[in-house]
Amino acid sequence: MCGVCGLLLGDTKAETAAVDIHESLYFLQHRGQDAAGITVCQGGRVYQCKGNGMAAKVFDEGKRITDLPGFMGIGHLRYPTAGTSSASEAQPFYVNAPFGLSISVNGNLVNTKEIRRFLDFEARRHINTDSDSELLLNVFAHGLNQFGKARANVDDVFSALKDVYARCHGAFACTAMIAGFGILGFRDSNGIRPLCLGSRPSATLEGATDYFMASESIALRQLGFDNIIDILPGQAVFIQKGGVPQFRQIVERKSYTPDIFEYVYFARPDSEIDGLSVHRSRQNMGAKLAKKMKDTLGEKGIGEIDVIIPVPETSNTAAAVLAKCLDKPFSNAFVKNRYVYRTFILPGQTARKKGVRRKLSPIVSEFKGKTICLVDDSIVRGTTSREIVQMAREAGAVRVIVASCSPEIIHPHIYGIDLADHAQLVAYNKTVSEIATHIAADAVIYQDLDALKEACTEAAEGESEVKDFEVGVFCGEYKGEVPEGFFKLANELRTQGNCPAAKATLVANSGAVNVPKQNGTTVTTPENRGDINLHNIADEA
Ligand SMILES: O=P(O)(O)OC[C@H]1O[C@H](OP(=O)(O)OP(=O)(O)O)[C@H](O)[C@@H]1O
Numbered sequence: 001m002c003g004v005c006g007l008l009l010g011d012t013k014a015e016t017a018a019v020d021i022h023e024s025l026y027f028l029q030h031r032g033q034d035a036a037g038i039t040v041c042q043g044g045r046v047y048q049c050k051g052n053g054m055a056a057k058v059f060d061e062g063k064r065i066t067d068l069p070g071f072m073g074i075g076h077l078r079y080p081t082a083g084t085s086s087a088s089e090a091q092p093f094y095v096n097a098p099f100g101l102s103i104s105v106n107g108n109l110v111n112t113k114e115i116r117r118f119l120d121f122e123a124r125r126h127i128n129t130d131s132d133s134e135l136l137l138n139v140f141a142h143g144l145n146q147f148g149k150a151r152a153n154v155d156d157v158f159s160a161l162k163d164v165y166a167r168c169h170g171a172f173a174c175t176a177m178i179a180g181f182g183i184l185g186f187r188d189s190n191g192i193r194p195l196c197l198g199s200r201p202s203a204t205l206e207g208a209t210d211y212f213m214a215s216e217s218i219a220l221r222q223l224g225f226d227n228i229i230d231i232l233p234g235q236a237v238f239i240q241k242g243g244v245p246q247f248r249q250i251v252e253r254k255s256y257t258p259d260i261f262e263y264v265y266f267a268r269p270d271s272e273i274d275g276l277s278v279h280r281s282r283q284n285m286g287a288k289l290a291k292k293m294k295d296t297l298g299e300k301g302i303g304e305i306d307v308i309i310p311v312p313e314t315s316n317t318a319a320a321v322l323a324k325c326l327d328k329p330f331s332n333a334f335v336k337n338r339y340v341y342r343t344f345i346l347p348g349q350t351a352r353k354k355g356v357r358r359k360l361s362p363i364v365s366e367f368k369g370k371t372i373c374l375v376d377d378s379i380v381r382g383t384t385s386r387e388i389v390q391m392a393r394e395a396g397a398v399r400v401i402v403a404s405c406s407p408e409i410i411h412p413h414i415y416g417i418d419l420a421d422h423a424q425l426v427a428y429n430k431t432v433s434e435i436a437t438h439i440a441a442d443a444v445i446y447q448d449l450d451a452l453k454e455a456c457t458e459a460a461e462g463e464s465e466v467k468d469f470e471v472g473v474f475c476g477e478y479k480g481e482v483p484e485g486f487f488k489l490a491n492e493l494r495t496q497g498n499c500p501a502a503k504a505t506l507v508a509n510s511g512a513v514n515v516p517k518q519n520g521t522t523v524t525t526p527e528n529r530g531d532i533n534l535h536n537i538a539d540e541a
Pocket residue numbers: 265311312313314315341342343344345376377378379380381382383384385
């Protein structure tokens with residue numbers, strides 16, 4: 001679930017776009033911890049810095065920003081969900097022809113094999129990595145090139161996007177830059193991945209306006225942007241140098257169904273997505289889960305619970321409301337190590353497991369001799385719940401109930417979350433009591449899907465058009481099309497690819513043909529191969 005952004009300063013002589021973009025990356029960091037990048041443009045020339053690591057590492061605490069001059073640019077934070085974790089797949093991606101195009105993508109494509117074939121044999125464009133985002137950029141570039149012009153106009157840009165929507169299936173929210181011309185934002189026809197736009201008065205040129213797009217509204221607000229609107233499903237916006245936003249419905253909207261996982265886990269609580277407050281949705285999840293607990297455990301069962309304990313950090317909001325609704329004491333009895341970040345989006349199960357113990361530790365006195373109810377936003381692979389149930393017992397809890405703000409996750413996520421194949425999902429093919437046994441809890445209680453959807457729709461700040469969500473992980477019905485044989489192929493490639501660092505699951509989604517094989521000899525994986533990092537100042541360290 002990457003973070004993307006794009007900025008165009010009203011003062012075209014300004015050279016500080018990278019300063020603001022860099023700042024915004026800190027408000028989007030929770031969406032991707034593996035790689036970060038910024039591409040800017042000054043005088044028609046493109047400058048870029050990107051690499052593996054969090055923003056602070058890649059940009060060396062801001063030092064590199066001075067090497068990135070320009071009045072417009074785009075940024076990216078990567079959580080790899082296709083291709084590999086190689087530094088060459090850090091974004092933004094750049095292609096020189098036509099016009100010097102750069103792109104930042106949040107999302108996943110589901111028909112990469114077909115696109116790769118098209119680009120290879122028909123468009124005859126060279127693809128240098130396993131990333132699906134590089135494919136999307138090249139489809140766009142091919143579309144623009146078809147006009148055979150030395151300079152594109154705004155209509156050309158929108159027309160080329162038609163090709164992107166026609167050929168690239170899946171979910172995506174993208175920011176793009178055309179050197180010397182302007183910045184572009186567009187969103188898939190179901191609005192699965194988020195993107196919003198805001199404006200602020202220019203600080204350096206009177207009467208001029210700066211425009212900024214980002215995955216989450218918090219990044220806009222913290223940088224002083226206002227008048228925030230969501231880009232709509234199938235819609236694009238282009239802001240030409242010195243101009244105002246021009247909107248175009250590129251394809252008909254198929255639905256308006258944002259990914260419910262944004263509200264459950266991904267987004268920051270201080271963001272609003274598609275008119276729904278993430279914070280309020282999580283409060284509602286807590287209230288609805290309290291009701292489900294009453295229905296499941298009855299008065300006696302509820303009476304036995306001594307304390308409600310959140311599993312920091314995402315579930316804090318929901319757990320506090322749940323405790324209030326059940327009239328129970330609430331305790332922050334798991335302390336979150338502030339120097340450890342999100343564990344779910346770490347690459348590799350070993351790192352994730354280690355991450356949980358490093359991140360959470362119990363205040364023993366809060367557990368001793370008690371019946372506790374642990375509240376988490378989701379139970380996916382069960383890595384977190386298995387570890388924390390054990391920690392709670394080690395700390396002296398006599399009974400441990402685990403309550404999840406979202407229902408059982410039994411299907412893979414295919415639109416930009418590395419949410420595994422069925423076999424890795426703890427709830428797959430198990431009854432609730434089998435899940436409890438698996439994570440060594442005395443009981444597990446899950447939110448119902450309808451209640452979760454209501455929790456989100458009831459979080460509208462004013463009007464929201466959103467009445468339904470992408471919920472494929474819970475029910476197996478995805479909003480976008482899923483090509484025939486997609487899961488079978490993904491599973492086959494994943495099994496063959498048995499290559500932890502390269503994240504075989506990701507290779508599966510990329511449509512790449514040469515999956516590394518484990519035959520006892522040392523294999524060159526996409527991970528340890530040298531990268532060709534084109535025009536990247538991060539290499540000059
Ligand atoms: O069942 P699992 O596979 O462990 O995945 C679910 C857990 O992972 C996430 O936490 P994470 O530590 O990533 O982030 P947070 O601090 O925002 O809660 C999520 O909030 C759950 O706690």
